[in-house]
Amino acid sequence: MSGALSGGGPVVVGYRDETSGAALQWGAAEAGRRGVPLRVIHAYCPDPISPLAWGVPLPIDDARDFGAMMRANARSILEDALERVRTRWPELPLSSALVSVSPSASLVESSRHAGLVVVGRAAERSMAHGSTALTVAAHSQAPLVMVPAVAGEHVSPVAPDDDHRQLGAGKVVVGVDGSPECAGALECAFVQAAARRVPLLVVHATWWRPVSGQDPVTLAFDVSGGERGRQDFLGLGHWMARYPDVKLSCALARLPVGDALVEISRGAELLVVGTRGHGGFSDLLLGSVSRDVLVHATCPVAVVRRVPSAGLEDLDVESPAREQLTVS
Structure with a gap:
């Protein structure tokens, strides 16, 4: 398959939070235009960066529950994104994944089976705020589209x-x-x-x-x-x-x-x-x-590399770090 935005694989959108709303809408519209499924991926960190909170150790029970709290919050963010898609594009084939790895790693992995990967960029434009797009663009096996949150x-x-x-x-x-x-x-x-x-x-x-x-x-x-x-x-x-x-x-x-x-x-x-x-x-x-x-x-930016995608099938990767959410 060529590197153009014309492959038959799913459109994969990396969704962070409401700042990714423009990317989500762009990806859904593109999937509908091409007649392919949309896949929404949300990545989160399940563990605290440090066992200390403002210099005070977390109680054992709180530390144990922290991962579950982060997972529940991440699941809520992802389900909100899916509901936005269902409301505007009710006929669009839709799937999702909740992953506890870095956003860049999950999107690069997903690019092996994608026709297109879409990410957002926060309004504050800098190398730091664009780091996910830069990393995915450098490694992705599918074309990448970056959609800015605000012009x-x-x-x-x-x-x-x-x-x-x-x-x-x-x-x-x-x-x-x-x-x-x-x-x-x-x-x-x-x-x-x-x-x-x-x-x-x-x-x-x-x-x-x-x-x-x-x-x-x-x-x-x-x-x-x-x-x-x-x-x-x-x-x-x-x-x-x-x-x-x-x-x-x-x-x-x-x-x-x-x-x-x-x-x-x-x-x-x-x-x-x-x-x-x-x-x-x-x-x-x-x-x-x-x-x-x-x-x-x-404006939205497409970065096209001369690398063919690995396949056209939808993503169905099972691993301890990946949760498949069933959508109707």
């Missing part, structure tokens, strides 16, 4: 009234550089633009300091009219032929790549980027562009 402002060297900030509004935006690693991102972008019936904007960014007064982002060329050299350089020809109904435009950005994609994708339906893992140790690392957009983008 915010990203400080950049570009003036706030520049017209390019509206280029991606209402579109699917994909960043390309002409390398083979872009193939999966391009496939994902065309699939999503076609499914959503919205235009696709292809962004190629190259950083040099623009001349004073020069627009840092230019709608530089139209690839639809036989510009074969540009089509071949950006890897668009095959996908244009396969998705002729997708309205396509391209932008050349004279900005650092991460800044360009964050700025141009404001208001976009989805921003798609690839990542350069090639196997072995390099698979443990995300490129700087992927990290930048996962932390700073104000």
Whole structure:
């Protein structure tokens, strides 16, 4: 199976709390659009970090009951999430898992059988708040989509009234550089633009300091009219032929790549980027562009790796750390 958001496996959503509400809704809508099941996973820590509470040892009975209390609270959070899905998407096939391992570990494991993994990002944007998305994006065998809880402002060297900030509004935006690693991102972008019936904007960014007064982002060329050299350089020809109904435009950005994609994708339906893992140790690392957009983008971000998913069957993993909740 390819790395695009088009596989037949379930959509897996990592649900933390109400800050993951946007991710839950996005994942449910995507599962409904694709006609696949939705699986919601909530991870919790069953044990106290320390046997001390404010310097006072916990009573033995309280320490013994702490894990049960945490499990009950986690179960309540998960059931609330499931009820939200049932209310809005009553026909959507739905399953869930309550796990007592780290969120990143549970989602990476689940990605082996998923068509897509969806996570949220809290409003406070930092490497710490985006750590789950960064870890899962680096290790996941399925594409990852990060959905921010609240769209915010990203400080950049570009003036706030520049017209390019509206280029991606209402579109699917994909960043390309002409390398083979872009193939999966391009496939994902065309699939999503076609499914959503919205235009696709292809962004190629190259950083040099623009001349004073020069627009840092230019709608530089139209690839639809036989510009074969540009089509071949950006890897668009095959996908244009396969998705002729997708309205396509391209932008050349004279900005650092991460800044360009964050700025141009404001208001976009989805921003798609690839990542350069090639196997072995390099698979443990995300490129700087992927990290930048996962932390700073104000729209949903898809990170597509060139790694096939292990299978299409729904998750049914039984282990002491995993509780399967039955849903109707």
